[in-house]
Amino acid sequence: MSAPTVEAAVPLVTAAEEKVAAATQLQLTWWRFRKHKLALASGVVIILFYLGALLADFLAVTNPHTTEAARSYIPPQAIHWFDEDGSFKPHVYALKGRRDMRTFKLVYAPDPADKRYLTLFAEGYSYTLLGVFETNRHLLGLDRDKPEDALFLLGTDQLGRDLWSRLMLATRTSLTIGLIGVTLSLFLGVLLGGLSGLYGGVVDTVIQRVIEILRSIPTIPLWMGLAAALPNTWSVTEVYIAITVIISLIGWTELARVVRGRFLALREEDFVTAAELAGASRLRIIFRHMVPSFLSHIIAAISLALPAMIISETTLSFLGLGLRPPAISWGVLLQDAQNIQALGIAPWLLIVAVPVIIVILAFNFLGDGLRDAADPYG
Amino acid sequence: MVTYILQRLALALLTVWAISVVSFVIIQLPPGDFVDTYITNLSASGSAVRAEEAQALRQQYGLDQPIWVQYWKWIVRVVRGDFGMSMEWGRPVIEVIGDRLWLTIVISIAAIIVTWGIALPIGIYSAVRQYSIADYIFTFVGFVGLAVPNFLLALIIMYFGFKLFDLNIGGLFSAEYQLAPWSWGKVWDLLKHLPLPAFILALAGTAQLIRIMRANLLDELRRPYVTTARARGLAEWRVITKYPVRAALNPFASTIGYLLPFVVSGSIVVSLVLSLPTVGPLLLRSLIAQDMFLAGTIVLLLGVLTVIGTFISDLILMWIDPRIRAGMHG
Numbered sequence: 001m002s003a004p005t006v007e008a009a010v011p012l013v014t015a016a017e018e019k020v021a022a023a024t025q026l027q028l029t030w031w032r033f034r035k036h037k038l039a040l041a042s043g044v045v046i047i048l049f050y051l052g053a054l055l056a057d058f059l060a061v062t063n064p065h066t067t068e069a070a071r072s073y074i075p076p077q078a079i080h081w082f083d084e085d086g087s088f089k090p091h092v093y094a095l096k097g098r099r100d101m102r103t104f105k106l107v108y109a110p111d112p113a114d115k116r117y118l119t120l121f122a123e124g125y126s127y128t129l130l131g132v133f134e135t136n137r138h139l140l141g142l143d144r145d146k147p148e149d150a151l152f153l154l155g156t157d158q159l160g161r162d163l164w165s166r167l168m169l170a171t172r173t174s175l176t177i178g179l180i181g182v183t184l185s186l187f188l189g190v191l192l193g194g195l196s197g198l199y200g201g202v203v204d205t206v207i208q209r210v211i212e213i214l215r216s217i218p219t220i221p222l223w224m225g226l227a228a229a230l231p232n233t234w235s236v237t238e239v240y241i242a243i244t245v246i247i248s249l250i251g252w253t254e255l256a257r258v259v260r261g262r263f264l265a266l267r268e269e270d271f272v273t274a275a276e277l278a279g280a281s282r283l284r285i286i287f288r289h290m291v292p293s294f295l296s297h298i299i300a301a302i303s304l305a306l307p308a309m310i311i312s313e314t315t316l317s318f319l320g321l322g323l324r325p326p327a328i329s330w331g332v333l334l335q336d337a338q339n340i341q342a343l344g345i346a347p348w349l350l351i352v353a354v355p356v357i358i359v360i361l362a363f364n365f366l367g368d369g370l371r372d373a374a375d376p377y378g
Numbered sequence: 379m380v381t382y383i384l385q386r387l388a389l390a391l392l393t394v395w396a397i398s399v400v401s402f403v404i405i406q407l408p409p410g411d412f413v414d415t416y417i418t419n420l421s422a423s424g425s426a427v428r429a430e431e432a433q434a435l436r437q438q439y440g441l442d443q444p445i446w447v448q449y450w451k452w453i454v455r456v457v458r459g460d461f462g463m464s465m466e467w468g469r470p471v472i473e474v475i476g477d478r479l480w481l482t483i484v485i486s487i488a489a490i491i492v493t494w495g496i497a498l499p500i501g502i503y504s505a506v507r508q509y510s511i512a513d514y515i516f517t518f519v520g521f522v523g524l525a526v527p528n529f530l531l532a533l534i535i536m537y538f539g540f541k542l543f544d545l546n547i548g549g550l551f552s553a554e555y556q557l558a559p560w561s562w563g564k565v566w567d568l569l570k571h572l573p574l575p576a577f578i579l580a581l582a583g584t585a586q587l588i589r590i591m592r593a594n595l596l597d598e599l600r601r602p603y604v605t606t607a608r609a610r611g612l613a614e615w616r617v618i619t620k621y622p623v624r625a626a627l628n629p630f631a632s633t634i635g636y637l638l639p640f641v642v643s644g645s646i647v648v649s650l651v652l653s654l655p656t657v658g659p660l661l662l663r664s665l666i667a668q669d670m671f672l673a674g675t676i677v678l679l680l681g682v683l684t685v686i687g688t689f690i691s692d693l694i695l696m697w698i699d700p701r702i703r704a705g706m707h708g
Contacts, residue, residue: 213393215636218684220643221661221677222400228665228673229407311527315647318529319662334530338651343537350537353530361525 029296032373039369042362049359053172057127059139060165061151064328066125070097071160073346074108077152079118090118092142092151116142118151155348157336163348166328171355173329174310177244181309182302184248189255190298196256197263198286204260211253219250220315227321236327243322247312251305258301262294296374304367307360314356330356382696390689397681398456402449405674456678462671466664471675475657479679481550481568482645482656486687488572489579489641490634497584501591502623505599508592520585528582528644532651535578550575550654575652579644583637590633591626598622628699634691639684 020028034040052059074095083089093110100107122141129135142151154163196207226246230239266272275285310330316322317331318338325332330352336342337349417432436442443451455462461471500520504513526534549556550571555564598604599622607617649658657676664672 209389209392212389213396216393216639216685216688217397217400217681218639218642218646220646221680224646224661224665225400225404225673225677226407228668229404307525315527315529319647319650321662321665334533337533340536340540343533344540347537347541350533353526353534356530357522357526360527361521364521364525 025292025296029373033369036369036372038365039373042365042369045358045362046366049171049355049362050175052168053175054130055139056168056172058129058137060162060168061124061138061140061153062162062165063125064161064165064169065326066161068160070106071108071150071152071156072158074152074156074160075346076155076163076348076351077110079153080115091115092118095150095152116151118142154351155346157333157346157349158342163333163351166333167352167355170328170330170333170352173240173323173327174313174331174356175359177240177247177313177323177329178306178310181244181248181251181313182306184244185252185255185305185309186298186302188248188252190259192252193256193259194263194286197260197267200264207256207260211256214250214253219312222250223247223312223316224319224321227316236323239323240327243313243316247309247316251309251312255298255301255305258297259294262297263290266290266293296370300367300370300374302367303363303370307363307367310356310360310363379696383693386689386692390685393685394682397685398453398678399449401674401678401681402452404677405452405670406445406448408668408670456675461675464664464669464672466667466669466672471672474672475660475676475679478655478657478660479683481654482642482649482658482680483683484568485550485572485575485579485645485649485654485656486638486641488576489583489645490637492573492576492580493583493587493637493641496580497587497591500584501588502595502618504588504592505595505626506618508596516588520588523581524585526582527647528578529647529651531581532575532578532648535574536652549652550656575645575648575654578648578652579641582644583640587633587637594626595622598625628695634694635688638687638691642680642684 023031077092077095079090079092081088081090083091092115093112094114094116095108096111096114097106097108119141120139121137123136124138124141126134126136140151140153150162152162152164154167156162157166192207196204223246227243230242234242272285272289275289280288313322313329314331314334317324317329318334319331320335322331323329333349333352334356337346337352343350452462459472463469464471464474467474500516504516507513523531550568551564552567552571555567558564599618601622604617604622607621608614612620645654645656646658646661648654649656650662653659657680661673661676664670664676
């Protein structure tokens with residue numbers, strides 16, 4: 001008699017469990033992902049980098065294309081945060097040119113007596129912000145803007161161009177080439193992987209063999225051969241597009257493998273059979289029922305494919321076969337640091353390696369976290 | 379078992395064919411045919427080529443025929459060992475490549491051995507001491523290795539070697555052996571120079587391998603037979619090395635299939651930074667000079683050697699893993 005009341009007193013499902021049971025796939029994935037602190041932090045880092053890429057010109061200080069032979073290889077200027085009286089007034093020492101009487105070269109050295117104060121939203125070269133606003137405001141600049149004054153946060157390269165400003169624009173190029181390349185790879189991967197998983201049989205065999213063949217060829221010699229064939233007369237944009245296509249033509253295999261694997265696994269699932277029996281069309285089954293359940297896997301695969309794309313572009317440009325100056329990318333910048341002579345004179349050129357490593361690491365951690373979270377039921 | 383070998387062989391042949399097509403495409407890609415380049419080169423050095431001579435050359439190489447005929451003629455010559463002439467060097471391509479190809483192979487194999495040498499013990503340690511501090515440190519170092527493109531690693535190591543120890547770490551031979559004919563002294567000299575480039579190349583591949591080893595071993599360690607072995611009083615290191623490690627090794631060996639193309643690719647770029655006498659610098663130079671027979675041949679030979687390497691690793695895998703021999707993993 002008393003049994004029903006006892007059952008009513010002890011609920012079978014706790015509130016927390018009910019929340020989990022009612023959550024959508026996306027929510028579950030997010031909850032799982034949130035636990036992976038390193039991946040979460042990496043996600044934030046990547047967002048910041050892409051924001052930086054979006055505002056590259058705003059963050060730049062001087063025009064990254066302006067060359068001045070006399071300012072070749074100036075070391076990074078140190079920022080002094082406080083004035084002598086202890087007040088917070090960030091400044092750098094002005095650079096004073098002096099002729100070295102032994103080599104007759106003009107040598108720039110900081111002059112502690114002559115201070116240049118930093119200001120926010122300083123005026124500089126004009127550019128179009130976000131492709132809309134014509135402006136000449138930059139995040140940082142010098143107070144007294146005489147043409148001979150310049151702020152070299154990371155020093156200059158051989159042609160006297162500001163490395164910091166060049167790094168900002170390089171980040172934009174390298175990060176977007178990764179994005180566009182991944183989009184292309186994703187298209188190829190989803191199309192071919194999907195066909196492979198969906199139809200099976202001969203189609204599957206052929207596509208799988210093509211993937212195996214592509215994966216067993218060393219990619220760099222292949223890329224080099226293809227990239228070297230791009231005509232010298234092509235514009236920066238044309239080369240940019242061609243390099244992206246070359247990289248993604250070979251990079252799609254991993255994405256195709258993931259998509260195919262998911263398709264094969266899901267084809268056997270009861271809910272797909274149920275949808276089929278209920279008379280849903282093939283397209284509806286794919287996009288309404290199958291894609292949402294492996295979307296997170298694809299996102300994880302993308303975030304692991306992106307760093308590979310970025311490394312590919314950087315490597316090709318580093319070899320001088322990818323983007324060519326006047327285009328600016330990480331690889332193009334690192335090309336200047338290629339030999340030990342240049343590094344001996346200007347070790348700061350190697351600073352470019354720092355954002356490359358940070359972004360690639362962050363993408364790898366993010367991808368790892370996403371891959372774990374992609375299967376929230378596991 | 380025979381079916382398995384035949385399957386892998388067929389795939390290898392198909393891959394070689396695909397590589398040959400790609401190499402041919404690379405040779406054909408630059409505008410104009412190679413007779414044009416030849417003529418330009420000759421007239422640059424002062425001697426002129428008459429029109430009928432050019433025509434004769436074109437006919438000799440079949441350049442007036444459709445593209446597939448040209449491909450066929452080229453591939454027939456390649457199979458006979460005639461890779462054509464290098465425009466830039468004025469010598470047969472195979473002579474120009476010379477020792478460089480073997481040195482590329484030596485470096486790649488050394489890199490794979492180092493990769494295994496690093497990944498195997500660390501993988502075992504990380505699995506046995508899961509979530510220990512060392513496990514986290516190794517995972518992190520592995521990730522850094524994965525994230526730093528190996529040409530960057532080479533640059534950074536070279537810079538610090540120069541800065542801190544005043545060492546010039548480039549090259550594979552000391553000055554006195556650079557041009558010397560092969561001798562035991564030269565081989566020993568090569569062995570002394572090999573570890574650094576091998577290590578740089580290896581680091582990128584270790585992260586993934588450590589993770590595979592760790593995951594496989596963790597799966598094996600949870601099996602009941604491990605508990606049984608422990609319950610029977612076997613020493614812990616013997617429990618681990620005798621059975622689970624061996625079982626976890628199988629997928630480890632199969633990774634050579636992806637590791638080899640990866641390492642060969644990497645060796646090209648690292649060789650450029652460290653100026654190693656492999657085919658890497660030669661390939662870059664020939665591509666820039668549009669010396670297409672040389673470039674195409676290097677791409678072809680690298681690809682074919684990688685395929686042969688992968689095929690051999692398939693055979694080794696079959697020898698290690700009885701399940702493949704039984705046809706379970708065809």
